[in-house]
Amino acid sequence: MKIAIGCDHGGYELKLKLIAHLKEKKHEVTDLGCDSADSVDYPVYGRKVAYEVTEGRADRGIVICTTGIGISIAANRIKGIRAAVCTNGLMAKMTRLHNDANVLALGANIVGYGLAEEITDIFLETEFSGGERHVRRIGGIDDV
Numbered sequence: 001m002k003i004a005i006g007c008d009h010g011g012y013e014l015k016l017k018l019i020a021h022l023k024e025k026k027h028e029v030t031d032l033g034c035d036s037a038d039s040v041d042y043p044v045y046g047r048k049v050a051y052e053v054t055e056g057r058a059d060r061g062i063v064i065c066t067t068g069i070g071i072s073i074a075a076n077r078i079k080g081i082r083a084a085v086c087t088n089g090l091m092a093k094m095t096r097l098h099n100d101a102n103v104l105a106l107g108a109n110i111v112g113y114g115l116a117e118e119i120t121d122i123f124l125e126t127e128f129s130g131g132e133r134h135v136r137r138i139g140g141i142d143d144v
Contacts, residue, residue: 001124004052004061006032006045007108008071011064013037014108014116018062021117027124030058046074046083053102054080060124061103072105082141087111092119096126098134 003022007015012034022029032048034040042065049061061083065071068085075083083103084095087110095101104123106116128134 001060002028002030002058003124004030004032004049004058005063006034006049006061006071007064008034008042008045008066009037009039010042010066011071011106011108014106014113015064017113018064018116018120021120025121025124042071043074046071047078049103050075050078050081050083054078062106062120063103064106064108066107066109068105068107068110072103075103075105080142082138086119086123088115089118089122092122093126096123097129098131098137100128100134100138 005015005019019029019031030052033045046063049063052058053061063071063075072083072085075081081103082099082101083105084101085105086092086095
């Protein structure tokens with residue numbers, strides 16, 4: 001799977017660890033920055049990942065900041081993105097099954113590396129259910 005990943009300074013260390021994990025799992029990873037722990041603005045990286053997904057260069061995206069909240073808001077501003085902050089495996093599973101989320105948002109200060117790895121694996125391995133009610137609801141989101 002092609003994965004676009006980006007972060008701000010708060011997510012930099014976690015991003016590096018997740019890239020190594022994703023490559024071990026044989027995913028093709030595009031690192032869109034940031035490139036150090038120096039302070040940067042998260043909207044830049046949330047948008048970069050979102051556009052990689054909406055323009056078809058990535059199958060899914062991962063965005064990371066200190067809480068996952070700000071960078072998910074930035075990604076969600078791009079039409080066609082459904083970014084979900086997940087703090088456990090059930091959230092990752094359900095957002096794929098019911099919401100067809102295409103971007104995972106993680107908070108580096110909220111989840112540790114082991115949990116982040118578990119959440120990421122579940123997010124990437126779970127397919128959208130395709131259920132009629134879920135398709136209808138996603139359509140309602142897209143109409144907003």
